[in-house]
Amino acid sequence: MHIQLSDKFTTSKLVRFTMSSILMMVFISIYSVVDGFFVGRYVGSNGLAAVNIVFPLVMTIGSFGFMLGTGGTAEVARAMGEKRDKAANQYFSLLTLVTVLMGIFLSLLAFIFMEPLCYFMGASDLIIDDSVTYGRICTLGSVFFMLQGFFQSFFVTAERPKMGFYLSILSGISNIFLDWLLIGVFGMGLSGAAIATVCGFMVSGLIPVFYFFSDNSSRLQFAKPGKDASMIRRSMGNGASEMVTNISRSLITVLFNVQLMQLLGEDGVAAISVMLYIEFVFTAVLIGFSIGAAPVIGYHFGARNGGELKNLHHSCLKIVGLVSVVMFIISELAASALVSIFVVNNPALIELTVQGFRVFAISFLFCGINIFASAYFTALGNGRASAMISFIRTLVLQVTMILLLPKLFGIQGIWMALPVAEALTLGLSFWYFSQQQRIFKIRPTDW
Incomplete structure (x- = not known):
């Protein structure tokens, strides 16, 4: 049965509606880390460290597409809720154009300055050449990566979440197959890994362009872009929290790399690479749910359905809380198996990573609510609250x-950093929730 944004959502119906977005993000996260799997097995720990050095830069560029996608869906979904479908299509078209132009500019900058950027992000002389090679090839696909993140949100708004899911599967299969072919069969190493990644980006970044240019049956089509600069500013403001979250994740990875390179060398960077890969896949479930739920929240906010907003709020918190607990339990029970996916024939590195990951995984208990809180306030057009949660969570805590805990507890302090920061952020998220209770009383007649 086709589910529409205007429907009344039970908890089970919300899960069904968001499932495509969840699976889409999981598949995207899997093929985003599949380079690490093949590099770890065929190239070794130094190659794995080189990939992790560049990964923050790729994610930073992609975060601008994610910003315009999540922030823009709030504007487009609200326009749809207000029955302004023509304006919604014009907004969508203009946002797509801005994403492409921004991607070209950022890709050129990254390509030109790749070597100093890699040194800044923690590369040692031992892995600098591999890092630069992998990074320059990956930046050639940055525009497609930005479009991929951008269209993730808009497929949900167009009431076609399954299309995003199918594209993510196709992208993932392409990347995995090419990783196997180029690294495992032809022995191309990091160059092969980077080429496979770019091809995956192209699949999920280009196909939506052709779809929305066609005479499709979704709620969105490309139209002549408007010239609404204020809408672009609002979209950037609304999506700034998601961009901050993604850029901050990149900054966090850089800080981990720098700290661990000093304390443990390349093996330390390889260990945190594995932990962050696993975390990326696990939190993709929470991010995917938040992406899927955000247009529903934005639509009912635009339609002034206060009662439905209250139900959505409670259902979302129940779902996110349950998923967070399950993730933590899986992480503790299956830590050795998860680490062994990426590391083979290196018992010392496996032991180091497993011990650290069991502490690191405590963060899963808290991060789900924080991820949802940021997306929730973005959907309500409250970019300030969303940005504050993301800013304090990542760039402050x-x-x-x-920086602080390793000075007090050594290596254990590195693994404790995210759990402590997420636990402290949880209090801030619930404080903002308590301040937003008034929206549950709005009615359509309040216009």
Whole structure:
């Protein structure tokens, strides 16, 4: 049965509606880390460290597409809720154009300055050449990566979440097959890994362009873009929290790399690479749910359905809380198996990573609510609250803990940094929730 944004959502119906977005993000996260799997097995720990050095830069560029996608869906979904479908299509078209132009500019900058950027992000002389090679090839696909993140949100708004899911599967299969072919069969190493990644980006970044240009049956089509600069500013403001979250994740990875390179060398960077890969896949479930739920929240906010907003709020918190607990339990029970996916024939590195991951995984208990809170306030057009949660969570607490705790507890302090930061952020998220209770009383007649 086709589910529409205007429907009344039970908890089970919300899960069904968001499932495509969840699976889409999981598949995207899997093929985003599949390079690490093949590099770890065929190239070794130094190659794995080189990939992790560049990964923050790729994610930073992609975060601008994610910003315009999540922030823009709030504007487009609200326009749809207000029955302004023509304006919604014009907004969508203009946002797509801005994403492409921004991607071209950022890709050129990254390509030109790749070597100093890699040194800044923690590369040692031993892995600098591999890092630059992998990074320059990956930046050639940055525009497609930005479009991928951008269209993730808009497929949900167009009431076609399954299309995003199918594209993510196709992208993932392409990347995995090419990783196997180029690294495992032809022995191309990091160059092969980078080429496979770019091809995956192209699949999920280009196909939506052709779809929305066609005469499709979704709620969105490309139209002549408007010239609404204020809408672009609002979209950037609304999506700034998601961009901050993604850029901050990149900064956190850089800080981890720098700290661990000093304390443990390349093996330390390889260990945190594995932990962050696993975390990326696990939190993709929470991010995917938040992406899927956000247009529903934005639509009912635009339609002034206060009662439905209250139900959505409670259902979302129940779902996110349950998933967070399950993730933590799986992480503790299956830590050795998860680490062994990426590391083979290196018992010392496996032991180091497993011990650290069991502490690191405590963060899963808290991060789900924080991820949802940021997306929730973005959907309501409250970019300030969303940005504050993301800013304090990442650029204040996580950075502070990574810099402070190792001085107090050594290596254990590195693994403790994210759990402590997420636990402290949880209090802030619930404080903002308590301040937003008034929206549950709005009615359509309040216009």
